[in-house]
Amino acid sequence: MTTPDPDQHAIMSERPLLINVAYRLLGSMAEAEDVVQETYTRWYAMSPAQQQTIESPGGWLTKVATRICFDLLGSARVRRETYVGEWIPEPLPDRTEWDNERPGSTNVDPADRVTLDESVNMAFLVVLESMTPAERVAFILHDVFRYPFTEVAEIVGRTPAACRQLAFSARRRIDAAHVPTTPPARQAHIVRQFKQAWTAKNIDALIALLDPDATVTADGGGRVSTMLHPIEGAAQIARLLINLAGKLHDLTILERTVNGRPGLVAEQAGTIITVVAFDVEDDQITHIWAVRNPDKLRSWPTTSPEHP
Secondary structure (H helix, E strand, O other), X not given: OOOOOHHHHHHHOOHHHHHHHHHHHHOOXXXXXXHHHHHHHHHHHOOHHHHHOOXXXXXXXXXXXXXXXXXXXXXXXHHHHOOOOOOOOOOOEOHHHOOOOOOOOOOOOOOOOOOOOHHHOHHHHHHHHOOOHHHHHHHHHHHHOOOOHHHHHHHHOOOHHHHHHHHXXXXXXXXXXXXXXXXXXXXXXXXXXXXXXXXXXXXXHHHHHEEEEEEEEEEOOOOOOOOXXXXXXXXXXXXXXXXXXXXXXXXXXXXEEEOOEEEEEEEEOOEEEEEEEEEEEOOEEEEEEEEOOHHHOOOOOOOOOOOO
16 A cells, blocks of 8 residues: 655645635636646656755745736736626635536545635625736735735745735725625625515616616626626616516526625526626625626536525
8 A cells, every 4th residue: 555645745735725826816717727737737847856955845836826827817918808798707606515526627626615705705806807917916915815025026026015015006906996895694685685676577676776876797708698798777787687587588596605705696407507796885786797608607516406
């Protein structure tokens, strides 16, 4: 019987952290997994002698993964200019609903899940998209994962003082965006009322739940039909939702956790076709994010019972 290499175990135990860092930086679980795979490929491409010269393998892995993400963030901006319609970060289900046998994945480790906290709610991720790659890396590594600016500086090629300023600039963007902090229980109540009004096709109830300046943004990626531009205004959104309810048949709306916050999913013929995240502020919905691109729904289980 072969005894597992303790060094290899220690190296692989860094994987959950790398997944968490990469997802927050890229907003895509598929890209995060690719980054982590490439990081380990680079580690194992070194000889044992080269590996032994690295004082902190975990730190080395994080730096390499973050540098790869940093490069990808620059090219992602170019790619998203040609993206069909609006680009929304990939939504993630609750840990208890995570599908460990996603198409295209093999023997996915249950540890390869993103820790769902406030730094991955949809509103927060969308604000991160407005940042420069350097701001995003400095903020995520320092403010979320508590890496010192001296280490951040090595990754982005700036001085520690410059990285401190980058993180400060990122915080200002977040403060300016007024990311809602509605307690989850209260948001769940509002989302449940929204679901009931939508399924009942009650336009007045929908309008009452929506902020007058609410916005709905959808992401189909050119793979499925959806609106290409955001829709603004409570009345316009309510009419759109009622129109959709009349067109879609055999659709089941389920309450689910989306990126750590109460949300909804639309299921048709046993397959989740839309995941919806919400911003709720002062008991009204200010933003609806509807992800329909099937490439971004791979993490979601096909069927599951309705929550009580």
